[in-house]
Amino acid sequence: SAYLELQGIRKQFGNTNVLNHVDLQIHEGELVTLLGPSGCGKSTLLRCIAGLTDIDGGKIILEQKDIVNLAPRNREIGMVFQSYALFPNLTVSENIQYGMKMRGASKGERRNRSEELLALIDLEDKRDAYPRHLSGGQQQRVALARSLAVQPKVLLLDEPLSALDAKIRKNLRTEIRDIQRKFNMTTIFVTHDQEEALIISDRVCLMNKGSIVQQGTPEELYTTP
Numbered sequence: 001s002a003y004l005e006l007q008g009i010r011k012q013f014g015n016t017n018v019l020n021h022v023d024l025q026i027h028e029g030e031l032v033t034l035l036g037p038s039g040c041g042k043s044t045l046l047r048c049i050a051g052l053t054d055i056d057g058g059k060i061i062l063e064q065k066d067i068v069n070l071a072p073r074n075r076e077i078g079m080v081f082q083s084y085a086l087f088p089n090l091t092v093s094e095n096i097q098y099g100m101k102m103r104g105a106s107k108g109e110r111r112n113r114s115e116e117l118l119a120l121i122d123l124e125d126k127r128d129a130y131p132r133h134l135s136g137g138q139q140q141r142v143a144l145a146r147s148l149a150v151q152p153k154v155l156l157l158d159e160p161l162s163a164l165d166a167k168i169r170k171n172l173r174t175e176i177r178d179i180q181r182k183f184n185m186t187t188i189f190v191t192h193d194q195e196e197a198l199i200i201s202d203r204v205c206l207m208n209k210g211s212i213v214q215q216g217t218p219e220e221l222y223t224t225p
């Protein structure tokens with residue numbers, strides 16, 4: 001059965017239907033990409049799953065429980081945005097530890113986890129640096145580590161690579177895929193870049209005008225017989 005299941009998600013802004021009864025099932029450890037043109041509702045769908053936007057109808061079932069009425073911080077869902085959105089006045093390690101601190105983790109626990117994640121993203125030498133002293137790619141790796149620090153059940157990545165230049169983008173997408181596999185992290189990755197979707201995904205969902213219009217593995221969608 002599905003680990004995360006969206007059932008008939010609807011969202012309107014004013015009179016415009018931005019999401020039209022979106023259904024989606026995701027298995028544990030799967031990386032699913034939402035691919036579609038700008039404005040088709042990808043970000044809105046992620047924000048609805050994270051609880052940052054209220055839905056007008058539907059269910060969001062995580063491990064058999066409907067999480068629609070839970071506040072964002074109780075949903076156990078991590079999100080990384082296109083703009084890294086690190087806290088500028090906190091160091092890299094403080095940024096990574098922020099969510100754990102909010103949840104009452106001990107200092108020792110926080111430090112251990114932060115060091116583990118810094119090693120994973122290969123930024124141990126930047127632990128005491130401030131975000132403004134990091135490159136875009138480094139900042140995005142810290143944003144990823146910060147999301148993982150609280151051990152979410154699901155990770156939502158909203159165009160995490162699109163602000164970066166081409167070479168860094170390719171390196172980082174490989175890195176994201178490696179980390180996702182290593183943690184067996186159930187992930188939804190949003191992009192409007194077809195090549196990126198094909199390379200990174202277990203499954204691709206094509207979105208258009210607020211609906212998922214087709215889905216399959218990269219091979220199923222893009223291999224012509």
Ligand code: ADP
Pocket residue numbers: 013018036037038039040041042043044045
């Ligand atoms: P995508 O991520 O695919 O580019 P979005 O989810 O950002 O698409 O946007 C889908 C549509 O919803 C767009 O037409 C956008 O302008 C509109 N929209 C998004 N957020 C809001 C909002 N807070 N208020 C009104 N309209 C919005």
Ligand code: ADP
Pocket residue numbers: 038039043082
């Ligand atoms: P992106 O294209 O990167 O998905 P947008 O520029 O569409 O992001 O949206 C940036 C912010 O503005 C989001 O918080 C979104 O909800 C909001 N927004 C987008 N479109 C509208 C709109 N038509 N009216 C009000 N808010 C909007």
